[in-house]
Amino acid sequence: MEVKAPKIKSMRHEDFKDNEYIDQLVAELNAGGVNVVVGKLDQLLNWSRSNSLWPFCFGTSCCAIEFMCLGAARYDMARFGAEVARNSPRQADYIMCQGTITYRMAPVLKRLYEQMAEPKYVIACGACTISGGPFKNSYCVVKGIDEIIPVDVYLPGCPPRPEAMFYALMQLQRKIKVTKFFGGANRKEKPMRYVPEEK
């Protein structure tokens, strides 16, 4: 069967940016050939997974307040099935890392990420998590969380508006929708920009 580009309700494929990445994933899947039974099972699984993404409450600074607005009545994250913010990494599907990660916090973030169950995803929310943002020149701020953990979606802004957070959430949903779980996962260990030295 043929795998198609992921669909998000009320949004066209062209409405999104960075489609090359998704198109490439689709092409990879199709090149290998997808079994109809397994493919349908994958679609079912991806559909359910992408619509019940449980975030992990991981807010260190300003972005966390916008994330709270996202959960409140006006923006209402529940429309995406993502309102069940979990306080334990073991119950969550993705980390939306909101706020600066400092040297002292870095081992904590790494550990929390490792405690999450597979499949797990990371959204780097805000300028600080992408590159250090306004604190890039600081002596104790990590220059982007991708030095520590692999990132799926980068969400710029200082802090990003709630609408932007939804966009990031939808991008993550699209990514999940073209993932193959049965019959050999195409979801390999993600590359890291930085590998810490063994002691």
Next chain:
Amino acid sequence: MADLQSRISALCEQAQIDNSGEFLLVTVDDAHWHEFARKLKEQLHFDYLTALVGVDWKDSLGVVYYLTNSDTHEIIHIKVATTNRDCPMLHSVSDIWAVANFQEREVFDFYGIIFINHPDMRRFFLRNDWVGHPLRKDYDDNPELNPVRLEDEVNEDDSCRWEEDPETGKVTKVDTKVFEDDEYVINVGPQHPSTHGVMRYRVSLDGEIVKKVDVVSGYIHRGIEKMCESLMYPQTLLYTERMDYMAAHINRHCLCMCIEKALGIEVPRRAELIRLMMDELMRISSHLLSYGCLTMDQGATTAFFYGFRERELIYDIFDRTCGARMSMSYATIGGVVADVHPDFIKDVRNACDVIEKNLKEYHQLFTGNVIARNRMIGVGLLSREQALDYAITGPSGRASGVNCDVRKTNPYSLYEEFDFEEVTRTEGDSMARYLVRMDEIVQSIKILRQACEKLEAIEGNEFCAKVPKMIKLPAGHWYQQVEASRGAFGVYLESDGDPKPFQKPYRMHFQSPCFNLIGIVDLTCRDNMIADLITITASIDFVIPDIDR
């Protein structure tokens, strides 16, 4: 001032007094400092340590103490320095003003100044294995010395105290323990939903009763003060908004006022009024968030949504005028960045009406609720003396009966023209802190309504004074205080009068209200239940990036 000067010189003969600046400056040497400090508190009633700023003057390291008399609200500042750079030592005043305990630890962390007789001389913000003291001018910022360490930090139970022999004056190091071996210590945070950020407490328990709380801070320490030293003045403004993001306008207003004071710029009345209105809107927004978090921490999730519903109204006003919901970057040196949106006054009036109406609903929902009353009344008591000792300001201080509203005590901006009341209560428990916030929303609405009328009456649309493109300050230091949503926020600014075109601040220190608030967690939670730790900290209401900076 002359009277005060003579009284101070009577206390300590060695003190050099300089009255040329905005506040009286007293310079003493370290040998006489502790005795002098005690007399200042006991005889001249300087019972409130407003700020404690470590500074590196290259040839010497030292501390500037800002003291306030809580009755007359007079401010003086005292300079104490040491020329020994290898092993700098000063006498601790943490036995005189309890708030100095954490602040001296911060100075130790930043400058390596050891405070003699301080009970717990550990680092405060940085990891225990950090190399060097970052705010020193000779700090080696080689990333190889301090790489991103991904191994977990070792819990350090060891602390130390530097004791001075009163007769010989010899200083010796005494090892102490934070927790005894047989104590039952549990860990709360840094990743915990109810610590309101990345704060960590190590709590010693006896059954369910809290015996001691050890605050471990610095999980969001971003080194703002050091970064400010390598930026020009207008560039430093953005960091103020990212410390206490729930008082973004107010903090930025404070730094702007401090720089304007140093430059001698007069801000147009209209600009000052707009800034003031933004401050009050921010205060309402902050108190609503505090309401939402406090209720949610006690399990009242519905009330959280109510708080956030009204905050969106305020966010809309910010969005239309400043172009952003948070981190607005609106105030600037000399005024504001742009004129207000044409509908600004209409929006503010509407928001005032809606919030005023809905406040009644909040009280119906939560204040009278039996669970809320049982969990907050008589819990987390803080007396007036303790509040002064720990320099607690803002709603938490006023709930203990301290008149600490900077808008009233040392009026800034246009607050003198406004008719509003300073909300104080005397109970000093969690409920009082919560109710002070709710009543302050009413007062802020009152200020905003008056401000709307005043803004309408002003002709013209001048929103910014003429400011030189290259901002150069003369040599000197300035201190400016404002009433942020969580207490008195202060900026200490020191300039070396560098004649080069791109002048940078020599030292910029932000005295954040939340830093003092964290000092009372141990005090208020002791002998309470572990579950009340969450309610008490929620009612004290701190923002972690404001503590860590």
